[in-house]
Amino acid sequence: MIYGISFENLGQIHPFNYDEKLTIDQKIVAESDFGVEIGSVISILSETVEPKKAIIRIASPEDLKIEEQNVKDAKSAFEISKSKVKEHSLAMRMLSAKYTLDRSKLIFFFSADGRIDFRALVKDLAGIFKTRIELRQIGVRDAAKIVGGIGMCGMETCCSRFERDFKSITLKYAKTQQLLINPSKISGVCGRLLCCLAYENDSYLEILKDIPDTGDLARYNGKEYFVSEVNIFSKTLKMRSNDSPELKMTFEEFLNGKGERVCDSKLPEETDFPELDS
Structure with a gap:
């Protein structure tokens, strides 16, 4: 079966394969992008989903005990890393730390405005914790x-x-x-x-479906009007023309009168917005 596995609290869900039946929130051991870690079963996925990897095993009491100790040690490592960042005068903010289950790697997450040369910091941390050190820079949304x-x-x-x-x-x-x-x-x-x-x-x-935007040219009851205002909260719009007073009506009245948009007044560059980087 294909299971949705997460290795972090509210982390991304990854598809993993396992032959035995598992239950939601059950702890398992699998290989993440960082190494072997303990994850949680979040969901049961469709068999059509391509699994990332296979689950190694169901987490044993011994695995959970090791993980508990790793979490405590990672908190201590995190505090030490913050003091080391100050010693090296690096413009970076340490956010969290975690060990892989077998403690073969200690990962630190940090945020910074630009690229940071942290080679000396990594060497310093490796000397303290006697394991492989990885520093992972993350974006502002992940930091939040x-x-x-x-x-x-x-x-x-x-x-x-x-x-x-x-x-x-x-x-x-x-x-x-x-x-x-x-x-x-x-x-x-x-x-x-x-x-x-x-x-x-x-x-x-859905509410604005078939409703013209402010500035559009619209046709209502066979006559063309300029749309001067659209209010989505009151579900009303105002239209005017050179030879008639301003009309105010509800979206329903506009559509029932076979109203339609004639042309969009906005230029392409006015409607294109860059997507936000994470």
Whole structure:
């Protein structure tokens, strides 16, 4: 069977193959991108999914005991690494550390604005911990997921509470939802666009289906009008023409009157927004 395995709390789910039946949240031992680690069964996947690798075994009590000690030692290693970063005067922020199950590798995660020459730091850490050292630089969104925080909604950030994968968020999401394009209002603690902009975007697109945008030319009851305002919250739009007063109507009234968009006034470059980097 194919199982969805995660090696981190709210980490990405990877497909692994195993012949025996497993249960959700059961601990297993498998090889991740970093080495042999203990993971959790998150889901049972379709047989059509191509497995990444095979699960080595079900985690034994001894494996779990080793993992518990590894977690404690990794916390101590993390504190030491932070002091070493200061000693080497490196412009980097250490975020977390973890051992592989067999302790053949100690991985440190950090964030930095640019490239960092940490060769001397790695040599120093290897001398202390007597194992292979790997330093992995991660982006601001992944850093926020590790550190956590409180969002502008007053709740814990989505990425550290339940989100496993970062979706691609663009300014077009905010424009569709008619939000004020103010970076302080639509950005999360990571400085990137809010992940929650994607949660209701499909609903907004469904509401706006066949509704012209502000600035478009529309036809209603056989006559052409300029769309001066679209309000998605009240589900109303305003249209005007040179020889008639402004019309205000609901989306339903517009569609029932066989209203339609004649042409889009926006230039291509106005509707293309670069996707956010993670």
